[in-house]
Amino acid sequence: xxxxxxxxxxxxxxxxxxxxxxxxxxxxxxxxxxxxxxxxxxxxxxxxxxxxxxxxxxxxxxxxxxxxxxxxxxxxxxxxxxxxxxxxxxxxxxxxxxxxxxxxxxxxxxxxxxxxxxxxxxxxxxxxxxxxxxxxxxxxxxxxxxxxxxxxxxxxxxxxxxxxxxxxxxxxxxxxxxxxxxxxxxxxxxxxxxxxxxxxxxxxxxxxxxxxxx
Numbered sequence: 001x002x003x004x005x006x007x008x009x010x011x012x013x014x015x016x017x018x019x020x021x022x023x024x025x026x027x028x029x030x031x032x033x034x035x036x037x038x039x040x041x042x043x044x045x046x047x048x049x050x051x052x053x054x055x056x057x058x059x060x061x062x063x064x065x066x067x068x069x070x071x072x073x074x075x076x077x078x079x080x081x082x083x084x085x086x087x088x089x090x091x092x093x094x095x096x097x098x099x100x101x102x103x104x105x106x107x108x109x110x111x112x113x114x115x116x117x118x119x120x121x122x123x124x125x126x127x128x129x130x131x132x133x134x135x136x137x138x139x140x141x142x143x144x145x146x147x148x149x150x151x152x153x154x155x156x157x158x159x160x161x162x163x164x165x166x167x168x169x170x171x172x173x174x175x176x177x178x179x180x181x182x183x184x185x186x187x188x189x190x191x192x193x194x195x196x197x198x199x200x201x202x203x204x205x206x207x208x209x210x211x212x213x214x
Contacts, residue, residue, distance in 0.1 A: 028055050029064065029197050036072065042080040045072050056097075063102040064197055067111065070094035071201070074115050088119045106146035107199050113138030114155050128166070135159050150184035151199060153177055154206040161209050171213050178209035 032055070035048045049072040056065035070091040077087035092115050098108050113135045120131040136159060142152035157177035164171050185203040192200060 022059070025055070025059050025062065026195060026197065030194075032068070033197070036068070039072075042076050042082050045076040045080070048072055049076075061101065063098040063105065063108065066094050066098035066101070067108060067199070070098065070111060070115075071199070074111065074118060077118055084122050085119065088115050088122075091115050104145055106142045106149045106152055109138055109145065110142035110149060110152040110155055113142060113152075113159075117155070117159055124166075132159075132163065148184055148187065150181045150188055150206070151202045153184060154181035154202050154209070157181055157209045158205060161212060171209075174209055175213035178206045178213070181206035182210070 028051075032048055032051045035051070039045045039048060049069045052065045052069040052072070056062065056069065059065065073087045073091035073094065076082055077084045077091070092112065095108050095112050095115065099105065102108060116131050116135040116138060120127045120135065136156070139152055139156035139159060142149060143156060146152065154177075157174045160177065161171050161174035163169075164174060182203070185206065188200060
């Protein structure tokens with residue numbers, strides 16, 4: 001009986017390893033992550049986003065393809081002449097799907113805060129009172145879930161800097177967080193290798209906050 005139990009344990013362990021090391025999935029993700037680096041238009045962004053969604057359909061237990069599709073929709077709204085609210089809303093919907101796969105995920109929640117921050121920026125005068133606390137709450141939750149997440153800290157710094165500028169206050173708190181963010185990015189960079197699929201974006205945003213501090 002003991003031998004049978006051990007055999008089952010080894011079988012499940014082998015299946016878990018096989019599932020974790022899926023070359024087709026990893027190669028598909030790497031290809032689109034590389035494609036992300038050369039996006040120059042909303043159309044190109046949508047093409048890569050759609051590719052991530054196809055990966056998500058094939059690997060419906062993985063949260064990262066949905067996350068990256070949402071991230072691309074978010075960045076397209078910031079970068080290009082598109083219907084910004086529509087893109088942000090689509091991005092939020094994708095993060096909700098990712099969250100069902102991976103609840104209480106600091107990366108997903110930080111991205112949700114970034115999306116809310118984007119929607120706020122579309123109409124700050126009318127949305128600031130409602131959405132500013134929402135974004136702050138999401139960034140705070142993301143930091144609480146993972147204090148080593150540089151995106152959560154950096155986005156909070158951005159939000160604090162924007163709020164301080166709006167109310168004519170000093171940027172000291174935001175600057176301190178941005179410095180912490182850059183330290184966390186340095187730690188993260190030491191982990192990154194060819195097979196690394198987790199998010200790494202946002203270092204330039206931490207640097208931008210620090211540049212504003214000067």
